[in-house]
Amino acid sequence: MRHTLSVLVSNHPGVLTRVSGLFARRGFNIESLSVNSTENPDTSRMTIVVEGDVAALEQIRKQIHKLVEVIKVYDHTEESVVERELALIKVSVETRNRNEIMQITDIFRGKIVDVSDKAFVVEITGSEDKINAIEQLFRPFGIKEIVRTGKIVLARGSKNTE
Amino acid sequence: MKINGARILIESLRREGVEVIFGYPGGVVLPIYDALYDVEGIRHILVRHEQGAVHAADGYARATGCVGVCLATSGPGACNLVSGIATAHMDSIPLVAITGQVKTTALGKDSFQEADVTGIMMPIVKHNFLVKDVRDLARTVKEAFHIASTGRPGPVVIDLPTDVCSATMEFSYPEKINMPGYKPYYEGHPMQIKNAARLIKKAKQPIILAGGGVVAAGASAELTKLARLTGIPVATSLMGKGVFPEDDPLSLGMLGMHGTAYSNYAVHEADLLIVIGARFDDRVTGRLDTFAPNASVIHIDIDPAEIGKSVAVDVPIVGDARNILQTLLEEVKPMEITAWRERIDEWRRQYPLSYGCDGTDGIKPQAIIETIHRLTEGKAIITTEVGQNQMWAAQFYKASRPRQFISSGGLGTMGYGLPAAIGAQIACPDDIVFDIAGDGSIQMNIQEMATAVSNKLPIKIAILNNGYLGMVRQWQQLFYDRRYSHTDIGYTNPDFIKLAEAYGAMGIRVQTPEEVEPALQRALECTDIPCIIDFIVAREENVMPMIPAGGSIDKMMVD
Numbered sequence A: 001m002r003h004t005l006s007v008l009v010s011n012h013p014g015v016l017t018r019v020s021g022l023f024a025r026r027g028f029n030i031e032s033l034s035v036n037s038t039e040n041p042d043t044s045r046m047t048i049v050v051e052g053d054v055a056a057l058e059q060i061r062k063q064i065h066k067l068v069e070v071i072k073v074y075d076h077t078e079e080s081v082v083e084r085e086l087a088l089i090k091v092s093v094e095t096r097n098r099n100e101i102m103q104i105t106d107i108f109r110g111k112i113v114d115v116s117d118k119a120f121v122v123e124i125t126g127s128e129d130k131i132n133a134i135e136q137l138f139r140p141f142g143i144k145e146i147v148r149t150g151k152i153v154l155a156r157g158s159k160n161t162e
Numbered sequence B: 001m002k003i004n005g006a007r008i009l010i011e012s013l014r015r016e017g018v019e020v021i022f023g024y025p026g027g028v029v030l031p032i033y034d035a036l037y038d039v040e041g042i043r044h045i046l047v048r049h050e051q052g053a054v055h056a057a058d059g060y061a062r063a064t065g066c067v068g069v070c071l072a073t074s075g076p077g078a079c080n081l082v083s084g085i086a087t088a089h090m091d092s093i094p095l096v097a098i099t100g101q102v103k104t105t106a107l108g109k110d111s112f113q114e115a116d117v118t119g120i121m122m123p124i125v126k127h128n129f130l131v132k133d134v135r136d137l138a139r140t141v142k143e144a145f146h147i148a149s150t151g152r153p154g155p156v157v158i159d160l161p162t163d164v165c166s167a168t169m170e171f172s173y174p175e176k177i178n179m180p181g182y183k184p185y186y187e188g189h190p191m192q193i194k195n196a197a198r199l200i201k202k203a204k205q206p207i208i209l210a211g212g213g214v215v216a217a218g219a220s221a222e223l224t225k226l227a228r229l230t231g232i233p234v235a236t237s238l239m240g241k242g243v244f245p246e247d248d249p250l251s252l253g254m255l256g257m258h259g260t261a262y263s264n265y266a267v268h269e270a271d272l273l274i275v276i277g278a279r280f281d282d283r284v285t286g287r288l289d290t291f292a293p294n295a296s297v298i299h300i301d302i303d304p305a306e307i308g309k310s311v312a313v314d315v316p317i318v319g320d321a322r323n324i325l326q327t328l329l330e331e332v333k334p335m336e337i338t339a340w341r342e343r344i345d346e347w348r349r350q351y352p353l354s355y356g357c358d359g360t361d362g363i364k365p366q367a368i369i370e371t372i373h374r375l376t377e378g379k380a381i382i383t384t385e386v387g388q389n390q391m392w393a394a395q396f397y398k399a400s401r402p403r404q405f406i407s408s409g410g411l412g413t414m415g416y417g418l419p420a421a422i423g424a425q426i427a428c429p430d431d432i433v434f435d436i437a438g439d440g441s442i443q444m445n446i447q448e449m450a451t452a453v454s455n456k457l458p459i460k461i462a463i464l465n466n467g468y469l470g471m472v473r474q475w476q477q478l479f480y481d482r483r484y485s486h487t488d489i490g491y492t493n494p495d496f497i498k499l500a501e502a503y504g505a506m507g508i509r510v511q512t513p514e515e516v517e518p519a520l521q522r523a524l525e526c527t528d529i530p531c532i533i534d535f536i537v538a539r540e541e542n543v544m545p546m547i548p549a550g551g552s553i554d555k556m557m558v559d
């Protein structure tokens, strides 16, 4: 099962290595990872997507929590969250399909952020599924390059992400 | 007055109550050694290899419960600490290791004697620091000692660039610690303690399994009370040896791979396991799905990550064993479990710890341990090397108090025993300290003889010389059809007597059973130099009982 973890850490050099090293050492493969500053300059938030059964995840969660620089660990798997990824997709364009690509981008509420005679760069945010879907639709035109951020999440509602 | 980083370090160590540092100098730690030159109140023990320093600091910590401190230079010096740091990490021993580092501006440039010590140590420490600014130094030392000694103890490494040691500032030692991510749990949950008491009350065949966490918690007295009040028998892990007096009728000795048959049978038949400060190591459980198949489990541990890691638990209690046992003691009563104890005593009679005494094939190593036990009235501090020597020491030296039996359990580091004995003897100058050694292991840190001699430490090194890497040979005998591949070291072993004498120590060779006791007597009379006793023992003696790795109790061999 896939799990999305939020790890709140002290903003120290090396903390990313500590957390990712622990995953590797204990046999977990990180599928995606994003690290960002938070509303508090002393802390950063890591959003980590990993695959593993519930017991294994519980164990890794506790091991991560033991790291001195880790303040909190949440597993969002069972929670209602807002989740987003951002992708930039460089798709090949020709005169005859230019409109179709613009329409798809519109439907997905994406933005064309760079235009040249042979390619567009499309910016798209949303859930992983949504980005997968637009990627599928662009594929027949020829995707030259794609870059995706890791997933970021926040709990829904007024409570904090925990 | 401004002082430099090196002096700030020393002053901070003094504030932490450090009395002894085990170390070895080098280029980038010159400022620290300069500060140590005329320091008062801190003793520096010069070892002969950095691995000796870290094991000695570890032995010191295990003997006292205080944080052990060692010091090494950058690059090669720091790398020589690795085995020792990992040893302390596996056994949850509080250490602070200080490593010199190249100057901050040279970091990351493959500078002379630079190694990425932060990266190398990360997986084998409780925490580590790289100090890049002298203003962070005192706070870092304070945090390091706090982390090493609280919660589940462990080693902490401070990597200290040489320019930070030379930089100067006003010294002030912080009073408070602010680490939002570090909050060990000490109090057990009252509901869970009540649940545990309820389970105990219902049990017909309970066993207590006590481990190294009882040593760390200083909960030996509470544990002993609990056992004697309820009448529940106690087995210990290797790391728990001594937390319950092994001559008590309720003691089952050590359990596990080389534990007593009766402790393993008792665990197998138990309907309740009360596990206190032990982590269900695979040397203890063997095959997990056949371990204690009928038992409910109460698990008391300070580390939440240990709960449910290998064995499913019915009542987890996270917190300090001493606190928890104090509360639990108020909830329990004497139990009606005489039948259960009689059953165990029957196993005890049927499968005692024993060894053949036919006297045909030389001295029995087990008999040597028993003689050492008798002559030291069971009061000596025992350190061990690793292998058969270690297991015989664990089986036959009955411990009566915690911190008496000092051994590398989790990592099983050969070469641990001699430096650990040095650390223990420095910590406890009035105790008799024995290193129970193997002829293979002793050669891994033999250079520390010079440290022992130069500090006039009267440690006794009892080499159980079987001319083999005996424990490995035993496995080859049992599981590899006696193909003794590269384990016979007998022909090329040095003359340990000459070796002792070369270092300025005493050496005694013992070749017959009659010589054992007089030789030990002579060693015990030796009070200002170390003494090596080279016992030529039965070469192919095996450690029994034995449950093969990953096996269950029906695979137990008894002889």
Ligand SMILES: Cc1cc2nc3c(=O)[nH]c(=O)nc-3n(C[C@H](O)[C@H](O)[C@H](O)COP(=O)(O)OP(=O)(O)OC[C@H]3O[C@@H](n4cnc5c(N)ncnc54)[C@H](O)[C@@H]3O)c2cc1C
Pocket (backbone or CB within 6 Å): B090, B091, B092, B151, B152, B153, B210, B211, B212, B213, B214, B216, B217, B218, B236, B237, B238, B239, B240, B254, B255, B256, B257, B258, B259, B276, B277, B278, B279, B280, B281, B283, B284, B300, B301, B302, B303, B306, B319, B320, B321, B322, B386, B387, B390, B391, B408, B409, B410, B411, B412, B413, B471
């Ligand atoms: C050749 C060889 C053979 C071995 N054979 C055996 C064998 O037959 N039997 C055996 O038992 N071992 C054997 N060992 C040792 C084994 O590998 C483990 O080191 C040992 O079993 C671990 O002991 P422990 O479970 O008590 O854990 P430790 O490693 O001592 O861990 C202590 C536990 O207590 C917890 N703790 C710490 N502080 C506190 C506190 N204040 N309150 C509560 N909990 C706390 C920790 O979180 C941890 O979970 C052998 C080792 C070697 C090298």
Ligand SMILES: Cc1ncc(C[n+]2csc(CCOP(=O)(O)OP(=O)(O)O)c2C)c(N)n1
Pocket (backbone or CB within 6 Å): B385, B386, B387, B388, B389, B390, B411, B412, B413, B414, B415, B437, B438, B439, B440, B441, B442, B464, B466, B468, B469, B470, B471, B472
């Ligand atoms: C540093 C290290 N290397 C290798 C091993 C594997 N090992 C475990 S026991 C052992 C043999 C030890 O021989 P010796 O010290 O003579 O002890 P004996 O078993 O003969 O009593 C070996 C090689 C180890 N535990 N540690």
Ligand SMILES: [Mg+2]
Pocket (backbone or CB within 6 Å): B438, B439, B440, B464, B465, B466, B467, B468, B469, B470
């Ligand atoms: Mg040997």
